[in-house]
Amino acid sequence: MTQISIEHSATVTARGDWRLIIASTLGGLFEWYDFYVYAALAVLLSEKFFPKGNETVAFMGTLAAFGAGFLVRPLGALVFGRLGDVVGRKVTFLVTMSMMGMATIGIGLLPTYATAGIWATISLVVLRLIQGFAHGGETGGAVTYLAEYAPAGRRGLQTSFLQTTAAFGLTVAVLITLGLRSVLTHDQFSDWGWRIPFLISVFLLAMSMYIRSKLDETPVFRRMKAAGQISRSPIAESFGAADNLRKVGLLLIVCSGLGAIFGTCLFHSMFFLNKTIGLPIQVVQGIVCTAVIATAPLYLLFGWLSDRIGRKPVLLAACLLSAVTTFPIFKAMTHYGNSALERFVERTPVTVVATDCQFRLFSPPESDCDRIAAQLSDMGVRFDVERTGDKGDAEVRVAGQVLSNPDRNVLRATLIAAGWPEKADPQQANVAMLAVLVFLLDLYLAMIFAPIAAFMAELFPARLRYTSMSLPFHLGAGWIGGFLPFSVAAMNIHFGSFYAGLWYPVAISAAVFIVGLFLVPETYKRVM
Structure with missing residues (x-):
């Protein structure tokens, strides 16, 4: 069947655009908030949900539980992608949001290992799996919904608002965790205060569900439904047709680069500064938060730029810069963070x-x-x-x-x-330079993340869009990025250097740049 061409409706006012943007991005805010809270509390969670006696094993177990949420994302992508292409974008929006919210709140209610033993560990992993399953349908839904409303000349800019939720999610997570640490004693926070950031999610959930319930279905889906062009088997059509499968493969390559960059930027940099360099978590959170907030406007800039010069140059430039500068950046972090x-x-x-x-x-x-x-x-x-x-x-x-x-x-x-500094001296650390270095990593993330939503939506026909984009996105970005902290840590242990694991994201970024240079198509002038 032919792809439907839908022009931006004149009835979608500026006020309506902002309502759509806010509703679409709330899921992303929820997702990133969950990411950062878990990452910021990873060391503490390892003490709460794993047996004592081996700190390294407990921390690696926490990273594995973190990665488990990414493991099931492709399954969620298939289930909710099909639901979005067959039943509708709005219904899927509501289901994924409610599942994500309830799982996040559930972590704050879990018994610890000291109380429930191995069942506490299992329960943490199960909730992470539920979160990941729901996340598998959330991203594709938000991208599809917003892209199908956006005008062609502003699709990159308008969908780039989705990516700014990384900055807002981090800001909310850091403000809450830092605020709790400042008003509670160390023992109070360790005993019960760590639960509060997860439980606060109930307010985000209520607000998100209310706003999303007021949305209409996208005009693209409504017209497909009226014309009888809804796909009966979007999974089979997405991955069974050679031409569409080729596009899925290309998106998987690009999203692998995204995963390598965002895993390095948002997760490994925080673990590196805290656990390897030895800076207090409050200092690290302040550095990361400053860098991410400073980068937030750049998502919109690179989204706008992709509307002018194309998605491909912006995406591939991020991969090239990441491949070339990741090692120097982390070595500079050691120099400015803990010269001893x-x-x-x-x-x-x-x-x-x-x-x-x-x-x-x-x-x-x-x-x-x-x-x-x-x-x-x-x-x-x-x-x-x-x-x-x-x-x-x-x-x-x-x-x-x-x-x-x-x-x-x-x-x-x-x-x-023998002279080993057990902890970094925050007074001796050059915090401003560390913020600049993290900002550079965030800059690469903004470059690849800002245009990727529009690129994904433009790559596939409307009747297969939700399903076709969701699976490769979560296989690439989810698996590569989600398991990056765990894989980097394992490589560091084996090779005896806390830089060795950086070859993981560097090699992926370099490969994506080379392959993408010759095979990835330009999409920014395509009519949806």
């Missing part, structure tokens, strides 16, 4: 000598070598691994001193004696 750690890494050799060091991505450390490597990586210490044929205990050599199979406390004491 930088000097220690450069001057103090640390070597693990053992026979049984393995790369473990989805399993906890099993051998002594794996355990020691995880502990060193967790403490932000660069180390080399020397494999030996002897099957004795693992050894750690720190500046000439030899430790035989040390536990965490002995290892920490030895490192401190």
Whole structure:
């Protein structure tokens, strides 16, 4: 069947445009708020929902639970994508929002591991899965809804409002968590105060549901329905037809670049500054919040620019800049955030000598070598691994001193004696430069994120749009970005350097730039 061409209706007033933008972006605000609250409280959640005794395993478990929400997004994309293409955009909007909200609130009501044991851990993972399932349909719905109302010459600008919710979500999350930490004692926040950011979601949910319930169906969908052109099998048509499947593959490539950039920018940078560099979480949140707020207007700028010069140049420029500058940016973070750690890494050799060091991505450390490597990586210490044929205990050599199979406390004491700074000194850190460095990462995210909504909507015909764009988006952006902190941490442990895992996003960004340069089409002049 032919694709329907719909011009922007003159009846959609400026006031109506803003109502649509607000309603469409509220889901994104909810999503990003949930992201940032979970990321900001990841260390604390690892203590609450995982057994004590191994901080590294608990933290990795928290990252895995975080990633689990992304794991099921493609399934949600298929279910809700089909619902959106067959039943309608508005109904799907309401269902995904209600599921997301209830799951987020549910985390704030969970019993801890100390109270419920392993069932607390399982419950956290289940709620993350529900969140991810609902998120799988939310993004495609918001993009489809807003793009089908936007005029052709302003589609990039108007859909870029969806991406500014990253800044607003972060701002709300940081203000709430910092505010609670400032008015509550450390024990109060650790005991029950951490629940409040999740429970506050009830207000976002109520407001979002009310506004979305007042929306009309998009004119594109109404006209398709009136003409009898609704797809009976959008999943089969989206992924069974060769031409459409080729477009799905191209979108998957572009969204993988997006995932690499947003995972590095929004999640790994925060973990790096807090856990590796050793800056207090309040300082890190202040840095990240400042950078994200400063970047917010740039989403609109790059959305507008994509309406003028095209989506492709803006998207690919972000991937190229990310591939070239990620390593220098994170090395500069170490220099400006904890120069004592930088000097220690450069001057103090640390070597693990053992026979049984393995790369473990989805399993906890099993051998002594794996355990020691995880502990060193967790403490932000660069180390080399020397494999030996002897099957004795693992050894750690720190500046000439030899430790035989040390536990965490002995290892920490030895490192401190050798000059390792256990924590960064916030007074010595150049916070302004750190904010500039995080801003650069946010800039790349704005460049690729701003035009991607319009690009996705323009790539596919209206009758398959919701389904076709949702799956590759969540496979690329969701899986690559969602599992990035976990994968980077695992690579750091294996290779003995807190920079090693950066090859993960750098290689992806470079590959997307090269492939996209030759294969990704330009879409900004297409009529929807």
